[in-house]
Amino acid sequence: MTAADTQIERRWEQVHTWGPYGLLGIGALLAAVSSELMSAPGEWYAAGGLVLAAIVLQLWWNGTRSRRAGHGRIPSRAGTAYYVVRWVIAFALAWINPFFAFYAATGYMDADELIPGMWRRLGLFASAITVAGSQSGGLPPKSVAQWIGFAGLLVANSALQTVVAHLTEQEEQRSHQRAETISELERTNTALQQAHDENAALHAQLLVQAREAGVADERRRLAAEIHDTIAQGLTGIIAQLQVVANAPDLDIARTHLDRAAGLARHSLGEARRSVQNLAPVALENDGLPEALKNTVAEWGERTGVRAEFTVTGPAEQLHDEVSATLLRIAQEALSNTARHARATRAGVTLTFLGDEVILDIRDDGGGFDPLAVRERTGTGGFGLDGMRVRAERIAGHLTVESEPGHGTALSARVPLVRHDP
Structure with a gap:
């Protein structure tokens, strides 16, 4: 009231x-x-x-x-x-x-x-x-005229009071209906608040489960990468050194030593990349916007590609799992750009939009046909499935737009979950 x-x-x-x-x-x-x-x-x-x-x-x-x-x-x-x-x-x-x-x-x-x-x-x-x-x-009443007047006045008073009583009852009904509507709205608001709280708790639980699932996925991915890159590189180094041991002259030995050194450097780079993907140290002291800014700047200096980073919307402190997921998606996308796109420019945009966070990575490289790659490989190719799984793990999704000769654009949209106080 x-x-x-x-x-x-x-x-x-x-x-x-x-x-x-x-x-x-x-x-x-x-x-x-x-x-x-x-x-x-x-x-x-x-x-x-x-x-x-x-x-x-x-x-x-x-x-x-x-x-x-x-x-x-x-x-x-x-x-x-x-x-x-x-x-x-x-x-x-x-x-x-x-x-x-x-x-x-x-x-x-x-x-x-x-x-x-x-x-x-x-x-x-x-x-x-x-x-x-x-x-x-x-x-x-003391006369016939007074009786007639009394009867007329009684009818008039009764009719007036009947109308007033009817209007009053209608107003009471409307008031009662308004009160019921208000009560129903209050119950609905209470139920919505309870549902919101339950959704928040469920989302937090999903993030914990996603983190646990992510640990297992990272272990499997790291094991596969060690087998496919570092282990193969070490095998190649051993083979080259065996050739050197049996080489008839110095020139042949040097050639195989150079190959062994190249394989060692490549394996070292792969080991560093795996470790970096396993633990995003860039988030230890900085929030996601600053970590992305540094990542893009370092990537541009290392590859010689002109790279720009932009933040739109009011930046917020995100949940650790959300920040780690978006940073890893950006790192994987930039790595793909460096290895496959032959781009001259690349851009990364982080957008805070209401209850969503959007990460866009675009380049002006050679591009590709996503459907053709999927049909040929059975996966998204270029690490796209891994990025897509990362986004979906926290209730988000990844979209890819690319065309041969017209560059590539990736967009990861995930829920905005704030950092736990």
Whole structure:
């Protein structure tokens, strides 16, 4: 409930509390001014007693409302009894003096709050009888014309109150529906918040599982790379050295020694690359944007290719697994560019976009046909499957756009998961 609604509720409470006193006072004052309408002393005594009874009744009811602590505006048996006794007093006062119909009009104010269901229509009709009788000249009617006037006024008052009661009931229904809608929205918001919290916990759990799966994948990948590169290189070195040992002259020995040295350098480079891919040391002291900037700059100096790095959107501290995944994808993509693309320019862009992080790597190299490579090799080729698996491991995805002679563009989109505090 808003502050305005609370203020309106308070004012209505004041009207229901003090309104009957005010209307009773107006009726008593007008009755006293028109004293000729009460010629017998007994009527004065009766009116005074009834006014006192009305005051006592109102004091009792106000005390009951206070004890009910906010439930006084809900129809109840006590409210119905209060309404009936008040109507009897008002009817008796109006019978003595028509001006007491002001007090009888209190029945129009709170019938919907005191009388349950369809009985409130009967209560309104009873109040209309008292008011119409007073409007027609007092109760009881003393002539045919007064009876006709009383009947017409009764119909008019009843019709007016019926319309008002109908509109009031409709407003109550709308208020009840609004309250139910608000409650339903609150329950929905609570459920959405719970779902959001559960999703966050699930995502964190998935990241942990992805990290564990990534360790196993890295072990398998490293074992394969050692077998395919370093182990083969060492085998080649041994073979060359065996040739040197049996070489008939010095020139042949030097040739095979040069080959062995080249294989050793190549194997050393492969070992360094495997270790670098296994543990992204660039993230030890820097965030992902700074690590990517340094990686791109070092790659450009090493390859002689013009390389640029750009960050768009407000940078945020990412979860370690997200940062490591994107850095490794960038390293693998740049390595592919250096080995296969024959590019003169390359660009890396890191975009923070709402609840996503986007890593774009593009070059102006020779390009290739991704579908043809997949059909020929059964995989994405050029390490694309490895990059795609890395992205999918953290609920992201990798897209590749390339065409022979028109360069290559890779885009990795992953959820933005912030760093654990």
